[in-house]
Amino acid sequence: MDAQVDLLTDKEIEDRLAELPGWSVTDGSLTRTYTFERHLPAAAMVIHVAQIQEELNHHSELTLGYNTLTVAVNTHSAGHAVTALDFTLAHRVEEIATGHGAS
Numbered sequence: 001m002d003a004q005v006d007l008l009t010d011k012e013i014e015d016r017l018a019e020l021p022g023w024s025v026t027d028g029s030l031t032r033t034y035t036f037e038r039h040l041p042a043a044a045m046v047i048h049v050a051q052i053q054e055e056l057n058h059h060s061e062l063t064l065g066y067n068t069l070t071v072a073v074n075t076h077s078a079g080h081a082v083t084a085l086d087f088t089l090a091h092r093v094e095e096i097a098t099g100h101g102a103s
């Protein structure tokens, strides 16, 4: 049984989004689309994000395009609400993005 996940108020979500330029809550998920110079760097970042997701045991929907990678996450165990766990993942992804040539 997953531990009870604390829900966030709209204000808390807005405050946390202010710390994550480029991220938004879109269609119920915390979302960011990264753009790359070429396809393979985008594909390589998928593996790195997957490693982080396994470490956190928290998983997003990843959409790989020609030179884009979209990360979209909410918390399934909280009824697909956006929670602090989603922001934790977003910050971890942000930490690696520049190194992958993402913008």
Ligand SMILES: C[C@H](O)[C@H](O)[C@H]1CNC2=NC(N)=NC(=O)C2=N1
Binding pocket: 057, 058, 059, 060, 073, 074, 075, 076, 077, 078
């Ligand atoms: C059994 C496993 O721990 C749970 O299903 C984890 C896996 N990854 C998850 N990812 C997300 N986004 N939300 C969850 O509630 C979640 N739960």
